[in-house]
Amino acid sequence: MNPTDIPLIETRDLKRHFTIRPGALARLLARAKNIVVSAVDGVSLKIWQGETVGLVGESGCGKTTLGRVISRLDIPTAGEIFFKGFSLREGLPSGGDKSTPIERLGFYRVAQVIFQNPYSSLNPRKTIREIIATPLINRGLKDLNEREETIIALLRRVGLHPRNLDQYPHQFSGGQRQRIGIARALAMQPQFIVADEPVSSLDVSIQAQVINLLEELQDEFHLTYLFIAHDLSLIHHISDRVAVMYLGRIAEEGATDDLYAQPLHPYTQALLAAIPSLDKAARRQRIILQGTVPSPINPPSGCRFHPRCFARVGSICENETPPFFEVGKQRVACWKYQ
Amino acid sequence: MKAIKILERVLTTIPIMFGVAIIVFFFIRLTPGDPVDIMLGRSAAASQREIEQLRHQFHLDEPLHVQLGYFLGDALRGNLGYSYIRNKPVVDLLVERLPATIEMTIGALLISLIIALPIGILSAVRQNSLLDRLSMAGAFLGISMPGFWLGIVLILFFAVYLQILPAQGRISYDVELQEVTGLYVLDSLLTGNLPALKDSLLHLLLPSITLGAGVAAIIARVLRSSMLEVLRSDYVKLARAKGATEWDVVMKHALRNALIPTVTVVGLQVGVLLGGNMIVETVFSWPGLGRLVVDAIFNRDFPLIQGAVMIYAITFVLTNLVVDILYTYLNPKITL
């Protein structure tokens, strides 16, 4: 098989539903039913080796959940994830890609996560050395000397000084912590990294440092990123391809430049129009969407965007879920492009 | 929906009460000391046959689980058995004694609230002031003071030295009071009996202070710290930004929210009050449940211990139920 034909990561109709069970009595007396939160509701996504896929969407649309399911921190309700064509449900074939896969680590040997909150993603009771040593130990790096060297090299790579090794996370600034988190992820020598809003809690002046670092590392280690953010400018900057999520589903997907130049889905259009811009010329015609993102508990029928949509094509929007339509190189889930 | 939640919360108390009954049964029944021996008293000389008869009468000759069955079945029917020592149905004894205990517990709770609320609020508002420091020092003393010791000291000072408060009992014997509920203060109010009201209040004072001191201290501290937290919050800032007066800011915006954690603590403190009853009732000769149960424990009066401990546990469970419901009303966010 030609390796370029096989995506590094592929999800097929991935779903993650959270069920909230009401008490027995409420069920009995008020006929209360299970509340199902369809956080991720049928996402099919392909990520190829070496690229950065940006995932944007408003708060609560399921970005984090999708990221967690893909990084196996959460179990999908339905659907499957493939790594290089192997279903993760069966587990990675031993000896598959890495020379010594450790069964317990499984997927984490090849995929890692960079978290959103630099303040809570590092254990406050552990020194930097311990934090970075953990994946190394679990990876099987037993030799102390070698481990120490590796830790120092990693730390240097992310732009921190080794003299800080024995300090605790709270002694670092947000940007520095995020670097530590990156070093921890790199320690596993992954191929794939899910980065869930890695800069959104950083000061603007620091954001750029981290983004640049991530870009450098990608080149250096041939990393593949799933980059989650709600900042459209940032996504534009960093991604090769972009997927726009709305209420648990992907609304539109395509190469970054295409998608920004010519947003197809009305939601994408509104999103892009809502970004404030310095450049008066670049300001698009303002589209102010009405209402807020509906709750994923009882998502609207048909196209999930239809209650807020300004470009409805008819009752089909309300009744039937739009499939993906290929428009040029973009894929868009909107009946308009039927 | 809220009603259902409350009902649900009410229903959860049922298995707890069953569990309480079972725990009490096993603990007490496995205790060494033969109840029949005790029933027969110090000087009686019972024959073996009589002993057997008694054992049979109280099902003491059956295996434990059968005894448990009898016990639970009877308990459901409101029959907690006979007190070996006092030769009376346990339920009657409990019903006789409960009002005194409830009265003192409520008295202590009220006193502690009367002391704690203003102190908690004021010392939070005037954080680090002399008042704050003094009351928090007092609160430390209150928490650390063993109740029995405080009671003795109070009696010596107020009853013996100053002679302004009675040292013991619930009411003076020369005060006539028609009992309605068994809560003397309430009864004297109901019957419009002012002398009895004054007398019973005076009698209630020292025991309530003794019992309530520690609780007052805890409530004051909890209230203070939650007030401090709330006073730092954004919505208090907003209230100020609206131009609200300091009184409104503190008493309305802050207090309402600070009371939420406090209420839970008050609920839990009722447990402390109920436990403390045993000691305070002993010190003040208060004819309540606490003394009854202490006596019963010393005399291995199983049915009475079972009954009394269950009543305590149930009172406590019910109080917390009430507190939880109150909590829902105070905290609109919580739906139990």
Add this chain to the structure above:
Amino acid sequence: MTNTPLLELKNLTTVFPTRRGLVRAVADVSLSLAQGELLGIVGESGCGKSVTMLSILRLISTPGRIAAGQALFQGRDLLKLSDGAMRQIRGKDIAMVFQDPLSTLNPAFPVGEQIRESLRIHHIAQNHFAREKERVIELMSEVGISSPTDRFHEYPHQFSGGMQQRALIAIALACEPKILLADEPTTSLDVTIQAQIMDLMRRINEARGTAIVLVTHNLDLAAEFCQRIAVMYAGRLVEIGTTDQVIETPQHPYTRGLLTCIPRISAQRTRIEPIPGNVPDLANVPPGCAFAERCSEMQPICQNDLIPFFEIAPGHLVRCLRHSSATPD
């Protein structure tokens, strides 16, 4: 711009004594706000934007205090008013919208009640309940809260973030203030909601002529919304000017850094340029220019002497020595 500013800050300085030392959260800030003006204050987290706003309303909590300066509102120094007089101004003349709507609404009271309180405090409807309620419902629909009669009795947690922010704005607008201090009103909201809220604020400004101070760390947002922008760094203003002046001809290295460190959507993807280093600890800000150690154009003198404002164009003030040729302000 009118001649007599509605609000004028003169050398406002607010400090917090902490165990690390004295934190100068706001140092020597002078600003003016005209009737109906839209002013943006931009700066990174912790640079003192919120404290400036709170100082205007005298809501600094102990042990913090306003150490120096004046805050002239229609010529009266707010900092010298009695507590009672100050309360009259809060909410009535100057209202504030806070950063985080969820923590700013009181969780224990219905939203409608909280809006009504503003009216009641300032006797807007003669403390007449029905009239007050009517007005509240009016306000709620004005800020775009749907079915206000039902939502009058709902509690904050039953509102979505955007609705909470609207409710906060309704509270602020209740007494038709002359100045609205909006402290990052959209930071915690999504872009589409942010657009809605900004639209609402713009309409308010247009309809009522309310002057708005928009505090944000999003330069783009400020640029789109405001007429004038002030850039803050480490407790001090570093650059003030009209939006065009600041955005198109930024003069302070920090302002320029801010403009280039965030990616922009444009046809050609430019590399973003991070500002090196970190924001200084406000408890020990270096004596000279606080930005000096992150500045690529730093001169030795920058680290030692406090840099004054230089007016490089009418109304465009910059605290940077590179402009020492211009006349110091």
Add this chain to the structure above:
Amino acid sequence: ATPTPQVIEKVVEKPVEKIVEKTVVAERTVVVQPTAVPGRDTLVVALARAPSGIDPADHSSREAETVIRNLYDGLVTRDKTSGVHNEIAESIKWLDTKTLEIKLRKGVKFHDGSELKADDVIYTFERVFKPNAIEFPQPHTALRKGFLGPFGSAEKKDDYTVVVNFTAPWPAAMQMLVHTQIVSKAYVTKVGTKGLIEKPLGTGPFKFVSSKTGLEEVVLERFADYFGGAPDLTPVGKACVSRAVFRVIPENSTRVAALLAGEVDIITEVPAELVDTLKKVPGVQVKSVAGTRPIWMEFNVTQAPFTDVKVRQALNYAVDKNLIIKKVYNGLAQPLGGALMPTNNFADPSLKPYTYDKAKALALLKEAGWTPDASGMLMKDGKPLAFVIDTIDSLRPVTEAVATMLRDVGIDASVRVWEYNVVRPKLLARERQAYVGDWGDSAFDPVGHIEAKWHSLVTGSTYGRGNFSGYANARVDKLIKDGEIENDVAKRKVIYNEAQKLIYDEAPALFLVLPEAIEAAAARVQNWAPASDSRENLHDVCLK
């Protein structure tokens, strides 16, 4: 001011009469004047414990006796010491050694106005004696059965004469009859035991008014038709106070405080330590009388080391009873010279209490093989002489004092406090080593007492029911049984003297002390004195 809690110190302004005069050392005296409520005609007595019952046939505590004593009368009664006097009985005479003829006083009225007749007396006896005669709450035999001894039957000769047949001679009858109070047949058959408990009805000086919860408080009222009580015991007539209240105050300090605060008039069980203090308080009178609860430390003679009589005797020499009396009992106690308390009518005065003689104790222990090691601990075969003394809470001070004295001679004695009800079965099962306990002897006769403590245990009978030492001596057993049926006082004395001597010599117990019963009252209480059997008789008491 000194930090004593005897709070106010004032120079005494006027000399105050002391009822029981003892030397008052301090010139400055504590003045805590009980506030007298003017015109009050209610007498309040504070008891230390709630009465165990209020049915004359079915109780087992002294508090119950006290309350019942004021509600009911017996055929005979006792004075403040040990003398027995006719009360309802006009005369009592032995027809033969087993038959007693009782003539009843005429015109004795129950509280409901009916007259007391022979039927009531017979009914009372049968109610006490017959198995399962008490039907409430479950049918059971009266707890007071033992006080009727070898009761056989009672017959009515006429309305005012009852003949009681015993199955054996019963010389202790008079002292024992004091403890049986007469109930009304008509009333009890009508209301049942339950009714009797709820509203007692007797012929006593006081009528029942009300009681609270668990007899925490019992209120009585003067019975206007009272026949006057025992004619030998003045005053004869109706009760002096119009109301009497018994109230339970278990805490010693609270009880004293209540007296000082003027809330109660008489308190029982005053701790001996407080006597001196209370005596200094003007307006408080303190009185004591020889008690009826002798205290021993019983050795478990079935277990080493107490199988050895020398050890037992040695321990008797090792304890300084006089020091205990002086210090723990404030002088208000007598040393015990053996099995019977000195005030028992049959106590052998020639048996002198073991003297305190450490040297003798050590010598005896040496004979028994116990020798002190370097540290002074007594050792035998490499093992120390160590044992646990069990006791009950009220006797903890004396027990600790004994333990300390024993440790002084090199015995490793420690104390364990129990509830009586819990430790009793263990004692009877001979599971414990030594026990400091008391045993009431309120009948002043060996019967009811000596067979309980020193007769070997016969299960299912009264014999040995309180024999915690496991002492079993065939001769003593026989003597005890002989004494029970010997009507001749002189011969009885001989029998009991021999038994006492045997017990004294074999020392199954460390004979300790007989504490006095101490009570205190407000000064306005008149004509009051504690009774040695602690049956507080309020009939005589007046209020100033």
Add this chain to the structure above:
Amino acid sequence: MTAHAPTRVARGWDYSFRIRLRLWWRALAELGYELWQRPVVLLGGIVVAAFILAAVFAAQITIHDPTRGTLLLRFEPPAWEAEGNWKYPLGTDDQGRDLLTRIIYGTRVSLAVGLLSVAISVIVGTALGAFAGYYRGWLDEILSRFADLLLAFPFLIFAIGVMAFLGPGFVNLVMALAFKGWVEFFRLVRGEVLGERTKEYVDGARVAGQSNLAIIVSEILPNVIQSVFVLGTLRLGYMIIMEASLSFLGLGIQPPTPAWGSMVASGRDYLLVAWWVSTFPGLAILLLVVAINIFGEGLRDILDPRLKIE
């Protein structure tokens, strides 16, 4: 050493241990500094330490035997009273035993009962709470229900019941207190673990390949242990009062072993003649518990970052 020698030499176990030690030492020094800033808390700590020292070295610092006295010396008043004697600084009790000696030895009992019962509660409660909170499911369900059940009993009533069941004595007392004491720690730890397990650092550890057990023990517990420690300190004071209360009711330690509660209890009969017998042990309880509480509260302030004003 050549210029090309590796900048760092091989590090063995002892190195990481040394690092740990240094970090602990630093943390301790920091704690010490924070304490130094709070004189009242420091004083509380010193008083507690003094009591602990007194308990440990009771035999060395006293000249009398705590269980031996002579009736001849019954109720000697404190030394400063008119008839006092400096040989018995706080006077003697009803058995003529030196009160100060007994109070010092009583510290042993109180502290031992308190520390042991708290220690058992902490160990049991923390272990169960951590597992229940981490794994949830039926284990959590059962334990939580059982904890709820135990919570339905007021502490003292429960302890009295257990003491009546087990009989008095040191070990039984500790068991009785711990039998209910663990519940608080269980609930605390369970709650905290529930909160911690959703934090990103736990995911971080999982992604770094940590096993569940390793996550509980080496990632989550260190974050929880501080609140456990603070609660433990405060509970210590409570347990001491409970011990005293049970001893007061006669369900505690057996004589002649000196225990504060039973000293107050037996002394209260003598209040009017010898106030000191009951008062000083009462004061000792008060002093120790106040000190513990002040210290515990102070620790909470220091350790709980939420209360720190930055």
